[in-house]
Amino acid sequence: MxxxxxxxxxxxxxxxxxxxxxxxxxxxxxxxxxxxxxxxxxxxxxxxxxxxxxxxxxxxxxxxxxxxxxxxxxxxxxxxxxxxxxxxxxxxxxxxxxxxxxxxxxxxxxxxxxxxxxxxxxxxxxxxxxxxxxxxxxxxxxxxxxxxxxxxxxxxxxxxxxxxxxxxxxxxxxxxxxxxxxxxxxxxxxxxxxIETKTNRGNQGIKGSRGKERKYYLIVSRITGGKGIEMAVKAANRLRIPLKIAGSPSGYSQTYEWIKKNAGPTVELLGYVPDGELGTLYARAKAFLALQRDEDFGMTLPEALSWGTPVVAYNGGGYPESVTHGKTGVLFDEYSVEGLIGGIRKLGGIRVKSEDCRKAAQKFxxxxxxxxxxxxxxxxxxx
Missing domain, CATH: 3.40.50 (Rossmann fold)
Incomplete structure (x- = not known):
């Protein structure tokens, strides 16, 4: 053939x-x-x-x-x-x-x-x-x-x-x-x-990969319009929570310049991160944020789950196919800064097991x- x-x-x-x-x-x-x-x-x-x-x-x-x-x-x-x-x-x-x-x-x-x-x-x-x-x-x-x-x-x-x-x-x-x-x-x-999941079982060995040691929220995305990154920056500024953004500027979007101008001291632009280093970022994150409206599917969500990291995602597009609300993360309905803040706070009030996240990722x-x-x-x- x-x-x-x-x-x-x-x-x-x-x-x-x-x-x-x-x-x-x-x-x-x-x-x-x-x-x-x-x-x-x-x-x-x-x-x-x-x-x-x-x-x-x-x-x-x-x-x-x-x-x-x-x-x-x-x-x-x-x-x-x-x-x-x-x-x-x-x-x-x-x-x-x-x-x-x-x-x-x-x-x-x-x-x-x-x-x-x-x-x-x-x-x-x-x-x-x-x-x-x-x-x-x-x-x-x-x-x-x-x-x-x-x-x-x-x-x-x-x-x-x-x-x-x-x-x-x-x-x-x-x-x-x-x-x-x-x-x-x-x-x-x-x-x-x-998605690659075969090496992710060892993430318990990464320092800061579970429990209270997880410190920051994470976005992995090309930096361009329509991804909801501006919304995440505004939420991080208001809540004063650490936010890491991994990804390079894309196309002719002004999003990257907007972030540099408006991001508070808790927001960090990491630029392009090689696959070999992404695992550590995922494993040490308190939660992964997925914010594009009408996202097609979103491969980064099961990637985050495969490292035992819960997800806070907008309840739209393909996101609900990989995230189970209340078990592997939180899905919020109102597409706004307030909606995202509500989702982040809601995640803090539930107990998500890393093993449940990893199991959910296996079907991908x-x-x-x-x-x-x-x-x-x-x-x-x-x-």
């Missing part, structure tokens, strides 16, 4: 990129096709992999500055790839409409009765900027927001048409399953994304992801 992997772009390293990394380990010979490459953490992690870029990667400043305003080029970019030599295409799709190379379960032919590749689209979310969800695009100035709104009207048509060509959709959560059903009128299979393990996605793809391919 000859496999190709396709992803939006190679640049920042977030949850979607962790899925691509996992897929490339399951199918190590599969090349990774992408629109453009920008030097960064993800490219370093793909060292040794065959990466095939589109013609747009040769446009000066496209990867760094022009890909967002020129996102209307997506049809030309994805239309330039030829996957006829492959049996299976696995597309990893979120913001850049990365899908549409299958035959939508139509008649096929080639030595095994196929006209072309079977496409499995692992959908992290239908593009948030197309369907009215919070995203960096709608946090920009009014002129850019107006441009994006006009562009989105036409790109939604293209997005829907590409979705109809996908043979099998895989949703990263029940939350995204509902979006796929609503916007694409397709029925996806839910396979949760992978990398081994489980590998087993489920291999079985699903092979079952459909062999039909």
């Amino acid at each position: 000859k496999v190709a992997i396709v992803h939006d772009s190679v640049g920042e390293f977030g949850g979607a990129e962790r899925v691509v990394l996992a897929l490339s380990k399951i199918w190590p010979e599969a090349p990774i096709y992408t629109s453009f490459v920008r030097h960064g953490q993800f490219l370093e992690k793909l060292k040794g992999k065959r990466i095939i870029t589109s013609w747009a990667n040769n446009i000066p400043f496209f990867a760094t500055k022009l890909h967002s305003p020129l996102r209307f080029l997506a049809p030309l970019i994805w239309g330039s790839f030829d996957f006829s030599e492959y049996d299976v295409v696995i597309s990893s799709s979120s913001w850049y409409i990365t899908k549409g190379w299958g035959n939508a379960q139509s008649a096929r032919w080639n030595g095994r009765g196929s006209k072309g590749p079977i496409e499995f689209c692992y959908c992290h979310t239908p593009p948030r900027w197309l369907y009215g969800f919070d995203s960096p695009a709608n946090k920009k100035n009014p002129f850019i927001k107006a441009y994006i709104a006009i562009l989105a009207h036409f790109m939604r048509i293209y997005d829907f048409e590409r979705a109809q060509k996908v043979d099998y959709f895989i949703a990263n959560s029940e939350n995204i399953k509902k979006r796929i059903e609503k916007f694409y009128r397709r029925e996806p299979k839910v396979i949760y994304p992978p 393990s990398s081994a489980r992801f590998k087993k489920e996605i291999q079985a699903y793809i092979l079952s459909k391919f062999s039909r």
Whole structure:
């Protein structure tokens, strides 16, 4: 079975990129096709992999500055790839409409009765900027927001048409399953994304990893608009509680500058933290904060839970799929600074067992992801 992997772009390293990394380990010979490459953490992690870029990667400043305003080029970019030599295409799709190379379960032919590749689209979310969800695009100035709104009207048509060509959709959560059903009128299979849990059993050995020794609240996120980071900073300032923020500035957002200007003495910006050091941060945190409105799924929540750390999260999007209110954390309903403060205080009034948190994280393990996605793809391919 000859496999190709396709992803939006190679640049920042977030949850979607962790899925691509996992897929490339399951199918190590599969090349990774992408629109453009920008030097960064993800490219370093793909060292040794065959990466095939589109013609747009040769446009000066496209990867760094022009890909967002020129996102209307997506049809030309994805239309330039030829996957006829492959049996299976696995597309990893979120913001850049990365899908549409299958035959939508139509008649096929080639030595095994196929006209072309079977496409499995692992959908992290239908593009948030197309369907009215919070995203960096709608946090920009009014002129850019107006441009994006006009562009989105036409790109939604293209997005829907590409979705109809996908043979099998895989949703990263029940939350995204509902979006796929609503916007694409397709029925996806839910396979949760992978997190590393196998080494986390030893976190009791990290000093300050349990009980009253846990001192600070933690956010792990790219620093950009729509993540709720400003809300966390305001809450930390008012409560005078220690807050650590791990992550690098992303895109054209002014969030990073806002934090530097408004953060009180208890707020600490850590910048990019390597995976090898994140475990210690998780294990020593009093609680992990997850605050994006309408979050697709949120892989950092089960990561925090796997280190025995409870979560305070907004009760929306995909967060309730990994956090059990009152057992592994707190879900608060009012999306505001006051709502967050209430959630933090409520967590202080309940007893959360680290072992319960770790158990809750096991259903998101990398081994489980590998087993489920291999079985699903092979079952459909062999039909």
